[in-house]
Amino acid sequence: MDFVALDFETANSSRGSVCSIGLVEYEKGKLKKEYYRLVKPKQNYFAGINVSIHGITKDDVADEPEFDVLWESEIRELLEGKFLVAHNAQFDMSVLRAVLDQYNLPYPMLAYNCTVNISKKTWALPRYKLNVVSDYLGIELDHHHALDDARASAQILLKAAQELRANNVKELVDKTNTTNGMMFDTSYEPAKLNKRRQAKKQAESFVAATSEHDTTHLFYNTSIVFTGKLDVMKREEAIQRIVDLGGKWQRNVEASTNYLIVGNATFRDYTNGKRNSQLERAETLLAQGHSVEIISESDFLKYL
Template sequence: MDFIALDFETANKMRGSACSIGLVQVENGRITNSYYSLIKPKQNWFDPFHTSIHGITKEDVMSSPEFDEVWNELFPLLAGKMVVAHNASFDMSVLRNVLTDYDLGFPSFDYSCSLLAARAAWPNLVSHKLNLLANILQIPLSHHDALEDARAAAQVMLQIFNDTNTVSFDTLHTALSMQAGTIHSNGYTPARGKKARSAKR
């Protein structure tokens, strides 16, 4: 299976404040390429809480490109591809918001959430956070580094393919009662996971 795994880090609570991005390319079930860039947010304000999570400061990005410059490299990597992210609702929200902030059109691609897939594939785990999954699966991870997180998300998804004996996203989503999300020129459709059972009364 082929896909792109993606991760953003943000400077503050505003979803358009992307300050770094990591991508890894998976071809035929193997990671073959990677991309990483720091990003100077349009409104270059860093919340100390966010910096405490990922370690990126305003000074770190002063000479970095803004997102509209980075987008020229990212667009061909994403358009028409299957994209994976862990907690994809966050990363896709960051992408949509930063594209809107720069008046850039949305690309068209489908996406899947490795968090939703992990919950469906391994329901007995206490937590499905990326760092805990990486520990269980013995995936090296420097958490909240965008490239490291993207690589770990890719490896988690590959393990889910292996454990479910599926070889495509269509068969994986069917097996796990999931639905792919989409981003397109007119908006987006969120990825959906298996609904939790209602508690019996």
């Protein structure tokens, strides 16, 4: 089992504000190398909330090199052409893209997957945060230390392979029905958790209770996507409410999407700089000039 586990910590809500990086490399299932460095962000600003999470301050990185220096001298050779994993890889890979973009550096060629997705297909747990999965598997964790988080992600991958009797990364990906992401040149493809067809059919069976709609309602004749767990009602109920108002529910954010409704907890994460794939897609479309409006669950309830 050959792979590199990766984790970043950032100084503020900007994805490019890398302040530490941890890497753990395994070769044939054995630990080969560990790497940890503090990094001085290009815009050396540390937000209080980030400091409270990882404990790294502006003074800690004052004499450390910036990412571009470390990339050329140390990091690139550890990642180029490798298979990477990270827990919530969507975040860590977006950080890597953002910091490379910041310094106008080309993307490395690599494949990656997410140990959150792999965990979901291996164990039935109430949540799949790194500390929850680590606790379940008996993995010691100094959470939000980049090297320790990378170590934990590596252990999760190895334990999933053991649980599913997968002899290599390809077998593990096949058995968990996940799809690897890719980075190449100046582009990328996200890692995915493949859904079952049965769930898709069930979700697409919503029918409006009436053909008479209030055409002045905000959600009439609009396309809406939900992301994150809703506090007040189940996702299915919220979708039905939209359909009854003459709106259209979409599974994923597209160019035709009018509103992305974000559960309260996910919206709080979003305001702190954490974006899931739906939010990233919405921001990409906004940057391209499309009119996708991101609204919180609280505002959604007011509009209802």
